Amino acid sequence: MMGTILQSRLLPIKLSHSSLLFSPSQHSRSNLKFTSKSSPSTITMASIKVHGVPMSTATMRVLAALYEKELEFELIPVDMRAGAHKQEPFLSLNPFGQIPALQDGDLTLFESRAITEYIADEYSEKGEKLMCPGCNKVKALTKVWLNVEGQQFDPIASKIAFERVFKGMFGMTTDPAAVQDLEGKLVRVLDIYEARLSKSEFLACDCFTLADLHHLPVIHYLMGTDSKALFESRPKVCEWVKKITARPAWAKVVDLQKQ
Amino acid sequence: MGGGIKVHGVPISTATMRVLATLYEKGLDFELVPVDMKAGAHKQEPLISLNPFGQIPALLDGDLTLFESRAITDYIADEYNNKGEKLLCQSCKKLKAITKVWLQVEGQQFDPIASKLAFERVFKGMLGMTTDPAAVEDLEAKLVKVLDIYEARLSKSPFLAGDCFTLADLHHLPIIYYLMGTDSKKLFESRPKVSEWIKKITARPSWVKVLNLQKQ
Numbered sequence: 276m277m278g279t280i281l282q283s284r285l286l287p288i289k290l291s292h293s294s295l296l297f298s299p300s301q302h303s304r305s306n307l308k309f310t311s312k313s314s315p316s317t318i319t320m321a322s323i324k325v326h327g328v329p330m331s332t333a334t335m336r337v338l339a340a341l342y343e344k345e346l347e348f349e350l351i352p353v354d355m356r357a358g359a360h361k362q363e364p365f366l367s368l369n370p371f372g373q374i375p376a377l378q379d380g381d382l383t384l385f386e387s388r389a390i391t392e393y394i395a396d397e398y399s400e401k402g403e404k405l406m407c408p409g410c411n412k413v414k415a416l417t418k419v420w421l422n423v424e425g426q427q428f429d430p431i432a433s434k435i436a437f438e439r440v441f442k443g444m445f446g447m448t449t450d451p452a453a454v455q456d457l458e459g460k461l462v463r464v465l466d467i468y469e470a471r472l473s474k475s476e477f478l479a480c481d482c483f484t485l486a487d488l489h490h491l492p493v494i495h496y497l498m499g500t501d502s503k504a505l506f507e508s509r510p511k512v513c514e515w516v517k518k519i520t521a522r523p524a525w526a527k528v529v530d531l532q533k534q
Numbered sequence: 535m536g537g538g539i540k541v542h543g544v545p546i547s548t549a550t551m552r553v554l555a556t557l558y559e560k561g562l563d564f565e566l567v568p569v570d571m572k573a574g575a576h577k578q579e580p581l582i583s584l585n586p587f588g589q590i591p592a593l594l595d596g597d598l599t600l601f602e603s604r605a606i607t608d609y610i611a612d613e614y615n616n617k618g619e620k621l622l623c624q625s626c627k628k629l630k631a632i633t634k635v636w637l638q639v640e641g642q643q644f645d646p647i648a649s650k651l652a653f654e655r656v657f658k659g660m661l662g663m664t665t666d667p668a669a670v671e672d673l674e675a676k677l678v679k680v681l682d683i684y685e686a687r688l689s690k691s692p693f694l695a696g697d698c699f700t701l702a703d704l705h706h707l708p709i710i711y712y713l714m715g716t717d718s719k720k721l722f723e724s725r726p727k728v729s730e731w732i733k734k735i736t737a738r739p740s741w742v743k744v745l746n747l748q749k750q
Binding site for chain 1: 604609628632634642687
């Protein structure tokens with residue numbers, strides 16, 4: 276059973292992908308509360324709430340950033356099957372009717388890439404640095420590769436993930452011509468990544484940044500399909516994928532899917 | 535003074551216009567270095583070294599080379615924060631975060647649809663291709679859903695992020711400019727708050743300067 280907000284209850288709560296027991300907190304509302312250091316059943320008051328689901332790529336993007344920053348947060352499931360994301364109360368959080376939305380105190384945000392940027396800025400002193408250290412000129416390179424992910428990589432790669440992975444989940448059939456066309460486009464992008472990663476350890480600079488992180492969810496899905504060949508056949512890209520998917524924060528995100 | 539700024543691009547390119555608008559808002563000196571698109575210069579050296587994706591614009595500022603118009607504008611707004619118009623709500627963390635939201639809305643919700651519509655209605659003609667009316671209808675149906683959300687948003691605040699003009703508004707200028715010269719303008723004009731917002735942002739002196747570059 277899934278609801279948009281879980282009420283405090285002495286009952287096991289089953290979600291489509293997880294099953295968690297929690298005891299009542301001292302607060303009137305209990306939700307799934309996670310910290311990077313404690314088990315999911317720890318009850319603490321978190322000011323950060325994420326409305327989304329662990330299998331959503333955009334939600335995963337935000338969760339990864341929160342784990343990298345070692346921030347406490349609550350994951351509030353959204354009943355996608357019931358169309359909760361297209362109705363109130365969710366629409367008041369994101370009028371575009373898409374997950375995730377994030378609340379931090381009285382601030383409400385949507386668009387995963389705006390949320391992660393906010394997290395990296397607001398909590399810049401906590402956990403991992405997610406922007407290139409230094410002056411504006413160095414930060415500017417992170418902005419470039421953030422936009423590359425959002426404007427060059429994701430429009431193609433997310434469509435491949437939809438064809439190869441999500442269509443199956445919805446009982447639809449993969450379109451092989453579409454996959455071929457999209458892969459033809461993706462390899463041109465990956466060739467540029469290969470050249471870039473021959474000059475730099477990570478996309479923006481020699482440190483892991485949001486620009487790398489933003490790729491994780493879609494790459495995660497594609498690496499579970501035949502499209503992985505595109506990544507594995509490019510040595511620098513392959514190495515980069517291995518590095519970024521091995522990060523402990525990312526492992527925690529993937530774990531959420533198994534619960 | 536930003537005397538060292540060079541923009542490689544052309545005044546009719548929407549992405550180049552986005553960068554030029556920002557430079558004008560900031561009152562920065564720059565040199566516009568034309569790129570011979572017809573000859574495919576953007577897909578070859580030396581441009582490819584500036585932008586491996588083979589697209590305009592690219593920007594040079596001293597020894598810094600940037601591409602992706604929205605990264606460039608973000609850099610300009612940050613680096614030259616104290617010059618010219620404020621393009622980000624810096625003082626308040628909440629406003630800064632909300633600006634980031636609407637920056638992403640433009641890049642992820644508006645532009646993918648609106649730029650395809652501009653391609654159909656405007657750029658195809660320039661390239662000797664024919665507009666596909668079915669595609670236009672489909673794209674307009676998607677765009678109105680986005681514009682309805684904009685209408686609701688602009689009923690609550692004069693600009694997308696809040697009370698001040700920001701990069702989030704600016705990023706829309708080039709595509710809206712082109713669409714307002716086509717039948718698609720009715721989608722904007724039929725929504726009072728959106729229409730008012732467009733009048734405001736397109737009337738900005740910096741935007742007028744960008745359009746003047748096209749006439750030269």
